[in-house]
Amino acid sequence: GDSVTQMEGPVTLSEEAFLTINCTYTATGYPSLFWYVQYPGEGLQLLLKATKADDKGSNKGFEATYRKETTSFHLEKGSVQVSDSAVYFCALSDRSNDYKLSFGAGTTVTVRA
Amino acid sequence: DVKVTQSSRYLVKRTGEKVFLECVQDMDHENMFWYRQDPGLGLRLIYFSYDVKMKEKGDIPEGYSVSREKKERFSLILESASTNQTSMYLCASSSRYGYTFGSGTRLTVV
Numbered sequence: 001g002d003s004v005t006q007m008e009g010p011v012t013l014s015e016e017a018f019l020t021i022n023c024t025y026t027a028t029g030y031p032s033l034f035w036y037v038q039y040p041g042e043g044l045q046l047l048l049k050a051t052k053a054d055d056k057g058s059n060k061g062f063e064a065t066y067r068k069e070t071t072s073f074h075l076e077k078g079s080v081q082v083s084d085s086a087v088y089f090c091a092l093s094d095r096s097n098d099y100k101l102s103f104g105a106g107t108t109v110t111v112r113a
Numbered sequence: 114d115v116k117v118t119q120s121s122r123y124l125v126k127r128t129g130e131k132v133f134l135e136c137v138q139d140m141d142h143e144n145m146f147w148y149r150q151d152p153g154l155g156l157r158l159i160y161f162s163y164d165v166k167m168k169e170k171g172d173i174p175e176g177y178s179v180s181r182e183k184k185e186r187f188s189l190i191l192e193s194a195s196t197n198q199t200s201m202y203l204c205a206s207s208s209r210y211g212y213t214f215g216s217g218t219r220l221t222v223v
Contacts, residue, residue, distance in 0.1 A: 041216075044156075045214070089155060100158060103155040106155050
Protein backbone atom coordinates (compact mmCIF):
# COMPACT_ATOMS: atom_id res chain seq x y z
CA GLY A 1 0.00 0.00 0.00
CA ASP A 2 0.86 3.65 0.01
CA SER A 3 3.32 4.99 2.57
CA VAL A 4 5.33 8.10 3.34
CA THR A 5 8.67 8.24 5.12
CA GLN A 6 9.97 11.55 6.32
CA MET A 7 13.01 12.72 8.19
CA GLU A 8 12.78 12.25 11.90
CA GLY A 9 13.09 15.25 14.14
CA PRO A 10 13.18 17.23 16.11
CA VAL A 11 15.10 19.78 14.11
CA THR A 12 16.43 22.91 15.78
CA LEU A 13 17.79 25.77 13.70
CA SER A 14 18.87 29.36 14.07
CA GLU A 15 17.05 32.12 12.24
CA GLU A 16 18.12 32.56 8.61
CA ALA A 17 19.44 28.99 8.45
CA PHE A 18 18.62 26.66 5.56
CA LEU A 19 15.98 24.03 6.22
CA THR A 20 15.57 20.69 4.46
CA ILE A 21 13.11 17.99 5.48
CA ASN A 22 13.43 14.79 3.48
CA CYS A 23 10.37 12.89 2.33
CA THR A 24 10.16 9.72 0.25
CA TYR A 25 7.09 7.78 -0.72
CA THR A 26 5.83 4.42 -1.91
CA ALA A 27 2.68 4.32 -4.00
CA THR A 28 1.03 1.87 -6.34
CA GLY A 29 -0.31 4.56 -8.61
CA TYR A 30 0.70 8.07 -9.57
CA PRO A 31 0.11 10.09 -6.44
CA SER A 32 -0.31 13.75 -5.67
CA LEU A 33 2.12 14.95 -3.00
CA PHE A 34 1.60 17.47 -0.22
CA TRP A 35 3.29 19.23 2.62
CA TYR A 36 1.09 20.23 5.54
CA VAL A 37 2.11 22.43 8.46
CA GLN A 38 0.73 22.44 11.99
CA TYR A 39 1.49 25.51 14.07
CA PRO A 40 1.29 25.17 17.86
CA GLY A 41 -2.28 24.72 19.03
CA GLU A 42 -3.75 24.60 15.53
CA GLY A 43 -4.95 22.09 12.98
CA LEU A 44 -3.16 21.19 9.77
CA GLN A 45 -2.86 23.66 6.94
CA LEU A 46 -1.84 22.88 3.40
CA LEU A 47 1.59 24.41 2.77
CA LEU A 48 2.17 23.31 -0.82
CA LYS A 49 1.42 20.53 -3.24
CA ALA A 50 2.49 18.95 -6.54
CA THR A 51 0.40 16.71 -8.75
CA LYS A 52 2.83 15.42 -11.36
CA ALA A 53 6.50 14.65 -11.89
CA ASP A 54 8.87 17.63 -11.92
CA ASP A 55 6.16 19.96 -10.56
CA LYS A 56 7.47 22.39 -7.97
CA GLY A 57 5.14 23.47 -5.20
CA SER A 58 5.95 26.69 -3.39
CA ASN A 59 4.46 28.86 -0.67
CA LYS A 60 5.74 31.21 2.05
CA GLY A 61 9.33 30.72 0.86
CA PHE A 62 9.07 26.92 1.07
CA GLU A 63 9.61 24.75 -2.01
CA ALA A 64 9.37 21.07 -2.86
CA THR A 65 9.85 19.31 -6.20
CA TYR A 66 8.08 16.08 -7.18
CA ARG A 67 10.87 13.69 -8.14
CA LYS A 68 9.39 10.52 -9.61
CA GLU A 69 12.75 8.91 -10.32
CA THR A 70 13.75 9.08 -6.65
CA THR A 71 10.17 8.95 -5.28
CA SER A 72 10.92 12.01 -3.21
CA PHE A 73 9.35 15.35 -2.29
CA HIS A 74 11.85 17.11 -0.05
CA LEU A 75 10.83 20.38 1.59
CA GLU A 76 13.29 23.29 1.57
CA LYS A 77 13.45 26.86 2.75
CA GLY A 78 16.44 29.07 2.28
CA SER A 79 16.13 31.31 5.33
CA VAL A 80 13.87 30.25 8.18
CA GLN A 81 12.21 32.54 10.70
CA VAL A 82 11.05 31.94 14.26
CA SER A 83 7.48 31.93 12.93
CA ASP A 84 8.32 28.78 10.90
CA SER A 85 8.48 26.75 14.11
CA ALA A 86 5.88 24.04 13.59
CA VAL A 87 5.33 20.38 12.81
CA TYR A 88 5.61 19.54 9.12
CA PHE A 89 3.89 16.54 7.54
CA CYS A 90 4.54 15.04 4.15
CA ALA A 91 1.50 13.33 2.63
CA LEU A 92 0.24 11.70 -0.53
CA SER A 93 -3.08 10.83 -2.09
CA ASP A 94 -3.57 8.28 -4.78
CA ARG A 95 -6.48 7.11 -6.91
CA SER A 96 -5.74 3.50 -5.92
CA ASN A 97 -6.53 4.50 -2.32
CA ASP A 98 -9.63 6.54 -3.21
CA TYR A 99 -7.62 9.73 -2.80
CA LYS A 100 -7.39 9.39 0.98
CA LEU A 101 -4.41 11.14 2.49
CA SER A 102 -1.53 9.05 3.85
CA PHE A 103 0.81 10.93 6.15
CA GLY A 104 4.41 10.69 7.24
CA ALA A 105 5.28 10.74 10.93
CA GLY A 106 5.82 14.51 11.06
CA THR A 107 8.95 16.55 11.72
CA THR A 108 9.03 19.09 14.53
CA VAL A 109 11.02 22.18 13.59
CA THR A 110 12.08 24.78 16.14
CA VAL A 111 13.71 27.99 14.97
CA ARG A 112 15.61 30.02 17.56
CA ALA A 113 16.23 33.75 17.35
CA ASP B 114 -14.12 31.76 5.90
CA VAL B 115 -14.73 28.05 5.44
CA LYS B 116 -14.43 25.95 8.53
CA VAL B 117 -14.25 22.57 10.13
CA THR B 118 -15.25 22.96 13.75
CA GLN B 119 -14.55 20.42 16.45
CA SER B 120 -16.75 20.89 19.47
CA SER B 121 -14.12 20.49 22.18
CA ARG B 122 -10.51 21.58 22.32
CA TYR B 123 -9.65 19.53 25.38
CA LEU B 124 -11.46 16.61 27.00
CA VAL B 125 -10.69 14.48 30.02
CA LYS B 126 -12.67 11.27 30.39
CA ARG B 127 -12.54 8.24 32.62
CA THR B 128 -11.75 4.71 31.50
CA GLY B 129 -14.91 2.94 30.41
CA GLU B 130 -16.88 6.12 29.61
CA LYS B 131 -18.65 6.52 26.28
CA VAL B 132 -17.13 9.52 24.52
CA PHE B 133 -18.50 11.55 21.62
CA LEU B 134 -16.28 13.80 19.52
CA GLU B 135 -18.24 16.10 17.25
CA CYS B 136 -17.18 17.67 13.98
CA VAL B 137 -19.14 20.10 11.82
CA GLN B 138 -18.18 21.53 8.43
CA ASP B 139 -19.83 24.41 6.60
CA MET B 140 -18.48 23.77 3.12
CA ASP B 141 -21.07 21.27 1.89
CA HIS B 142 -18.30 18.70 1.48
CA GLU B 143 -19.35 15.11 0.92
CA ASN B 144 -16.19 13.56 2.34
CA MET B 145 -15.32 13.63 6.03
CA PHE B 146 -12.54 11.95 8.00
CA TRP B 147 -11.38 11.25 11.52
CA TYR B 148 -7.65 10.92 12.24
CA ARG B 149 -5.69 10.48 15.41
CA GLN B 150 -2.31 12.13 15.77
CA ASP B 151 0.41 10.63 17.96
CA PRO B 152 4.07 11.68 18.21
CA GLY B 153 6.27 9.72 15.84
CA LEU B 154 3.29 8.11 14.13
CA GLY B 155 1.87 11.03 12.18
CA LEU B 156 -1.83 11.02 11.40
CA ARG B 157 -3.61 7.70 11.16
CA LEU B 158 -7.05 7.36 9.61
CA ILE B 159 -9.71 5.96 11.93
CA TYR B 160 -12.91 6.23 9.86
CA PHE B 161 -14.17 8.16 6.89
CA SER B 162 -17.45 8.88 5.18
CA TYR B 163 -18.22 9.75 1.57
CA ASP B 164 -21.88 10.49 2.10
CA VAL B 165 -24.65 10.74 4.67
CA LYS B 166 -25.21 7.49 6.56
CA MET B 167 -22.19 5.99 4.85
CA LYS B 168 -19.02 5.02 6.74
CA GLU B 169 -15.86 3.13 5.98
CA LYS B 170 -13.13 1.82 8.25
CA GLY B 171 -9.74 3.40 8.00
CA ASP B 172 -6.44 1.98 9.15
CA ILE B 173 -7.12 1.86 12.89
CA PRO B 174 -10.90 1.53 13.51
CA GLU B 175 -10.72 -0.79 16.53
CA GLY B 176 -12.39 0.70 19.59
CA TYR B 177 -14.13 3.43 17.58
CA SER B 178 -17.36 3.93 15.71
CA VAL B 179 -18.81 6.87 13.78
CA SER B 180 -22.12 8.44 12.89
CA ARG B 181 -23.07 10.63 9.95
CA GLU B 182 -26.76 11.47 10.09
CA LYS B 183 -26.38 14.85 8.37
CA LYS B 184 -23.98 15.92 5.65
CA GLU B 185 -22.31 18.59 7.77
CA ARG B 186 -21.77 16.53 10.91
CA PHE B 187 -19.47 13.57 11.50
CA SER B 188 -19.21 12.15 15.00
CA LEU B 189 -16.53 9.86 16.40
CA ILE B 190 -17.61 7.58 19.23
CA LEU B 191 -15.46 5.76 21.72
CA GLU B 192 -17.81 3.12 23.07
CA SER B 193 -15.69 2.42 26.16
CA ALA B 194 -12.72 4.74 26.45
CA SER B 195 -9.35 3.27 27.32
CA THR B 196 -6.07 4.91 28.26
CA ASN B 197 -4.48 3.93 24.94
CA GLN B 198 -7.02 6.19 23.24
CA THR B 199 -5.42 9.24 24.81
CA SER B 200 -4.46 11.25 21.75
CA MET B 201 -5.09 14.26 19.56
CA TYR B 202 -8.08 13.71 17.27
CA LEU B 203 -8.37 15.64 14.02
CA CYS B 204 -11.44 15.89 11.84
CA ALA B 205 -11.21 16.84 8.17
CA SER B 206 -13.50 17.33 5.21
CA SER B 207 -12.57 17.32 1.56
CA SER B 208 -13.68 18.11 -1.93
CA ARG B 209 -11.87 17.79 -5.24
CA TYR B 210 -10.07 21.02 -4.30
CA GLY B 211 -8.47 19.66 -1.19
CA TYR B 212 -8.77 18.99 2.50
CA THR B 213 -9.69 21.28 5.40
CA PHE B 214 -8.78 20.25 8.94
CA GLY B 215 -10.28 21.18 12.27
CA SER B 216 -8.13 22.44 15.14
CA GLY B 217 -8.20 19.12 16.92
CA THR B 218 -9.50 17.69 20.18
CA ARG B 219 -6.93 16.59 22.71
CA LEU B 220 -8.49 13.69 24.60
CA THR B 221 -7.04 12.37 27.81
CA VAL B 222 -8.43 9.13 29.24
CA VAL B 223 -7.62 8.60 32.89
